[in-house]
Amino acid sequence: MGGGVLACYVPPGLVDEALAVTGRAHRRFRSLPARLGVYFVLALCLFSGASYGSVIAKLVSGRRGGLGAAGWRLPSTTALTKLRRRLGAAPFELLFQRLSGTSVCRRTPWSHAFGLLLVAWDGTNVDMADSPANAEAFGRPSCKKGAAGNPQSRLVVLIACGSRRIIDAAFGTYRTGERALAERILPALRPGMLVLADRGFFSYRLWCAAQATEAHLLWRVQADLHLPVQRVLPDGSFLSRLTDPADSTRHAKKRARRRKAGQAPPPPLAPRGPVVRVVEAVITVRTDDGTARTGHYRLATTLLDPRTAPAAELAATYAKRWACETGFREIKTYLRGTRRALRAADPEAARQELWAYLIVYQAIRHIICLAALRGDDLEPARISFTAARDAVQDAITITPRCADAHAEQIYRDLSRRLITKHVTCRTCPRMAKRPLFHFPSRQASTAPASQNATYHLAIVTPDIANAQTQHQHEHDQRRTATQPRAA
Known part of the structure; x- marks a missing residue:
């Protein structure tokens, strides 16, 4: 054989x-x-x-x-x-667990940051064979006219950003949330890691559970998340505390009861959650044709010392979370094939096949890492x-x-x-310059197919005086609205 x-x-x-x-x-x-x-x-x-x-x-x-x-x-x-x-x-799941690991590469700037191993988790959907058994076991997307597309399984992986090797993975039905799957791979986190995550993964419960593993966190959070400024640090970031949603719910109910009774509202709720450091950055991307796009990023981290982890470096490090998206492209496009569903029409065989794909991907990434070791501090991304x-x-x-x-x-x-030659500072480097279709696309653009891009990152320092004034104004408005009117 x-x-x-x-x-x-x-x-x-x-x-x-x-x-x-x-x-x-x-x-x-x-x-x-x-x-x-x-x-x-x-x-x-x-x-x-x-x-x-x-x-x-x-x-x-x-x-x-x-x-x-x-x-x-x-x-x-x-x-x-x-x-x-x-x-x-079952045998393939056990094989994956025995073969999964972090990396076989050296400690290098492309694999570590601030002395910590860079890892990230993210989720994707995997198309299953279109059969009644798979549809019942995994579910499928829906639209206005009912079910649509192939049955899908939700997959969440924890990946090493430098080597792109999968540390752990979990998958479930299409309706299973990414946060629920991330909780299954929490045991894979350990001290010495810096975990990157998109804002879709943030929740108070998952943050506290991940922090309990003693791994450091650098997650993007929602723009409307209440993070009061406690102390501004020299690099423009600030310290804050997370608020437990259960405390907020109890405080809202107490405020509603007092409003109904015509009493003054209770004092603002003081956060009692873990201390976090918040970095707010504005990133501007400019291309050769003069087009500019600006995005606002709000990051929360457990690295509280600005001397060991400056705010600008933290914002730049978050971009390495894209290793997850690159890994998904390698699995779903280069290994499985473009727009190709899994073979198995039986749910158990479909799970078997998905574990097998992860094992084969691990084997190829392992070979790439060993080949990188043959060079002088060679980055696996260059192979x-x-x-x-x-x-x-x-x-x-x-x-x-x-x-x-x-x-x-x-x-x-x-x-x-x-x-x-790396193409990380170019937009659409693989876009076809001349389409194969005779009819123009509805999304046709006159811009060049591939352009060089420059990035500018600016840290936004919070204004404590304005923040406190706005908070006091909102508190006074709530108090005025709850006071009983004179007869």
Whole structure:
């Protein structure tokens, strides 16, 4: 059986252990053993556009002669489907947990900030096969006319920003919220991490739970979140406290009761939550044609010392959260294929396939990180994901005994095939300059397809006097509105 460098990352001994722990190991001899089934499912994710017969033929082509002499024949599609059902999703989930990790790279500026490992979590939707069973198990998006599109599963991953390796992952139904899935991967957080998150993940409960893991946090928060200024720091950031929504609810009910009784409102609620440091920044992006876009970012962090973590550096570090989006693109576009749903029409097989995709992605990122180590402090982002994927596909027929030497050659080759020029300061670098369609698009633009962009970041310092005056004015208005009118 082949497997190539994929078998180096997922060794047969670990596969047998996962099968034994989950009770999926076969007690009698079969022409399709469970170990072969595991590598077959992984190969299905590696060759997402190939048929069952083509994938199994690639997997055993290195030993086709010996297997044919022993009377073994290529199995039918029905036999391979039954093999997948016998395996289930449990062995692949266990394999992913055993193989997941942070990074195999050195401590470098592109992987760490302020002495902390940069990690981020984010969510995405994965299209499942359009079957009644998947629709009932996972759910699907809705529109004005009812259900729409394929059934989808919500996936949340915790990823290392430098290496883009997945530290942990959780997925559920389409209706499962990202915050609920993030709570499942909280045990993966540890001291020495700096967790980046978008504003959709912020909640008082999740913030406190993540802070309890002793990992540092740098999250974007909503613009209307009440964060009173307690002390302005020299770099323009300020200290504040989070407010427990339960306390706010009780205070609102108390204020309503006093208003109904004609009494004066209670004093403003003093926040009793954890202390946070707030950074407000305005980022302006200008392109070659003179177009400018401005965005306001409001960040909350547990790094309270401005000397070790200046506000401008914190705002710039938040941009590395985009590693999650890049990882999703590599999984859903370069590995699975554009606009392609998972194969399995059965929910259990669909979960199995999703875990397998995460394992194969981990294997490719592992190869990229090992190739980066062959260079002198080489950043893994400079090595092409598609080049590593193609190298794994080409080596699928190699047996595990000679795969180690072949893997070493792949590492050296990938370290030489670098992205010669970064395009992080350009807009739409891959946009087609000449469309293939004869009719103009409704969203056609006269702007150049790709332009250089410059970024300007400015820290907004809060005005304490104006903030206090506005707060006192709002308090006086509420008090006047609740006073009883004279007869």
